[in-house]
Amino acid sequence: MAELDGFERAMPADEIEEGVMYPVEIDQEERILVKVNGEICALNGICTHEEALLADGDLEGNTIWCPLHSSGFEICTGKVTNPPAVVPLDTYDIRIEDGDVYVAIEPRPKYKEPPKPTRRRR
């Protein structure tokens, strides 16, 4: 089995189907693996609004819906697409080694919506 610094093995890559959430535990935390258009993405498994397991929610297209209060998160970026959540979901780099998916222990920088400073100057 491969050893990757800063990553933990999650599951075999070929078991991951499109349109299904795979809850995995990485670094003793809930994470979710999802395949979208052939790309495997890793997200934090707990909603940023309140403690809820996102794997109990819904996956529709490119969105994960929280089961408790209908917050929506874009897969692969973690961007909030529906309130009440305001904080983006953490996402993680993945690597595939010897057919297994490895998930980074540390999250990527959080998604940040670019501000739109459009005020004309006087």
Add this chain to the structure above:
Amino acid sequence: MTALPVAVILGGGLAGHRAAKALRQAEFDGDVIIIDAEPVRPYDRTFLSKAFLQGTKQSEDLFFESEDEYADWEIDLLTGTRATAVDFAARRLTLDSGDTLGFDQLLIATGASPVRLRQPGFDLPGVHYLRTLADAQALQAGIVGGTRVVVVGASFIGSEVAASTRMLGADVTLVDPVSAPMASALGEEIGRIFAGIHQEHGVNLRMGTRVVELRGHGRVEEAVTAEGERIPCDLVVVGVGVRPETGLVAGTGLEIDNGIVVDQFCATNVPGVYAAGDVANWWHPARERRIRVEHFDNAALQGTAAGRAMAGQPVAHAPVPYFWTDQYDINLQYAGFPGSVENIVLRGDPGAASVTVFYFAGGQIQAVATVNQSRDLRPARQLIEAGARVDPAMLADLKTDLRALARRFRPVK
């Protein structure tokens, strides 16, 4: 050079906050100014009666954005400021500082205010209402284990406060003329579930009666019911509903009828003046009726719609309204259109507090409530949106896959 357009947003709640961001997202190039009487930037009120009161979220966890974020988005916050008059002809607000502020576009997102009770003793110290962060802080400061709390009103705020204060170890009595907590909004079946869960957690229920008087020497000491029962208490919380906050615009020619009357684009009868959130009585184009919603989700979506309309990019606001409540380990979610209900269909076991309730009228699902059955919420909401006519027996049958059913009714794109 033409003058910079000015968009003023009255009210820094969720609707106002979302409108400001939507204006910028739609590349509105003038000033965006939020005015709010509260001394703090916009925050999420839904936590106040739950996570904040319970102590699992602190005040800094409630804000939608950091101060810097508003600067980055070029949104000016005038907090701690109250508008005292509006002149639509001159397009000008008067502020409590005495200054005036001109506007080209105005959004009224003033929300709603708790109904105040005027019965004897309700003006005593120790009587609380809950709307603002300051209200919640004052309430929280008064509660320790063993504090005797009487909650007047068993709808959303009252029931949530009863649950949260009970979780803090308070001795709680919940009083309301209705038959059960939450029953007025959600019906008897769900009322029974919430009555059971509150009793299980040790809340003293006094349903079917009302508090007619509060008594105390310098401070509330007891609540007296219509039957004459005297309930000793250290603190009273009143949650008997809210009224749309229309005081500023009353008598100005702005159409008011159960809130500020707006169309599906959040526009009032005064050009350039909009309303959104709890204060707005809006036209739902798909349902062809007026509706006013006092919940988070509508304020968020309608605030965004208002901001877009103000920026000249109107989109019809036509969602299926949605809200939730969390009490103890019960998560309730509701989607749909409240109104007269002809029959209800239960899916699951109400005895086990794990059930979905469909509310029918005219052969259509008007609304759905899920009690610890969150997986049913999205497909049910889609069925409502589609105006689906579904055999009630199918919905009641746990073997029916609601997702598959909802897909059959999804509009073909």
